[in-house]
Amino acid sequence: MSSKKTAPNNDALEHIVAEARRLRERRGNVYRDRALKILPWICAWCGREFSSKKLHELTVHHKDRNHNNNPPDGSNWELLCIYCHDSEHSRSLEREASGETAVRDDQERPATYTPFADLKTLVKNKK
Numbered sequence: 001m002s003s004k005k006t007a008p009n010n011d012a013l014e015h016i017v018a019e020a021r022r023l024r025e026r027r028g029n030v031y032r033d034r035a036l037k038i039l040p041w042i043c044a045w046c047g048r049e050f051s052s053k054k055l056h057e058l059t060v061h062h063k064d065r066n067h068n069n070n071p072p073d074g075s076n077w078e079l080l081c082i083y084c085h086d087s088e089h090s091r092s093l094e095r096e097a098s099g100e101t102a103v104r105d106d107q108e109r110p111a112t113y114t115p116f117a118d119l120k121t122l123v124k125n126k127k
Contacts, residue, residue, distance in 0.1 A: 031070040035060045035077045043081040045088075050081075059085045065092070 041050040041058060050058045061080045062069060069076045080088065 031077070032060050034070075034072070035074055035079060038074045039077065039079050042079065043084050044078040045080055045084040048081050057082050061085055061088060 036055070036058075041055065042048065043050075043058065044061075058079050059082055061078050063076050063078060066076070
């Protein structure tokens with residue numbers, strides 16, 4: 001038997017790469033659309049609120065860093081503004097480079113947004 005290796009067909013490779021990109025983009029849009037429907041349009045870290053005009057600045061962050069883990073209830077997602085999202089990934093890379101073990105997000109930092117902080121005041125004002 002001959003053990004000649006054939007050169008890969010560039011057209012076939014381009015088609016595979018294009019299909020993979022298309023599927024990744026579609027998957028991203030699906031979970032982003034779902035997250036925007038079920039989560040408040042507020043950065044989970046800094047508490048900045050977003051209107052539909054600035055919604056493109058709000059990103060979906062996977063808490064366990066697994067982009068394939070997209071439960072329908074959104075329990076693996078949090079919405080972060082682009083600045084907080086970049087900050088989180090920078091910290092994650094720094095931890096990996098220093099050899100630190102990863103810490104779960106809910107242990108690493110407390111939540112800063114308190115959605116019901118003024119609820120009592122709002123209810124009193126309506127009466």
